[in-house]
Amino acid sequence: MAETEFERYKYDQARAYLEHVRALSCRAQALRAEVEAQRELADGVRAMRYGEGGGDGAGADRMADTVARLQDLVEGYCSELAGYVAEQDRAHACVRLMERPEHVQAITGRYLLGRSWERVCVDMGYTWDGMMKLRRRAVTEFYDVMPTEWRYPRHPAL
DSSP states (O other), X not given: OOOOHHHHHHHHHHHHHHHHHHHHHHHHHHHHHHHHHHHHHHHTOOSOOTTSSOOOSHHHHHHHHXXXXXXXXXXXXXXXXXXXXXXXXXXXXXXXXXXXXXXXXXXXXXXXXXOOHHHHHHHHTOOHHHHHHHHHHHHHHHTTTXXXXXXXXXXXXX
């Protein structure tokens, strides 16, 4: 059966939303890694040098700068994480509205849990070709339950 133009449109719009949710997860993970790296750097910074006969204050300045940078990163991470969690909840609610359990499992595994398609194939017991056919049907079905504003995107100028 040939795919219609509208089916392609549905697939593209649904995939764009699902990739958006996946990208939010990746962004939150990257920010978390950055916070952890900055925290490790902060562990090595000392504010005062006891017993060294007074310092020039550079250690205190470095500590303050490091702590301020860490606080900014944590604030950004928390904000990004809150947005991701809200969108994740919204996406899960949409997925629960889907009719076919195998479509739910495929969409959840790939886009909400961040697994590779290879892993989803193995988890579901599908061949690669079978999974790619299922993926197309599942993403297209998701269009009908996805958030309305992603179904009918507006041009930024409107």
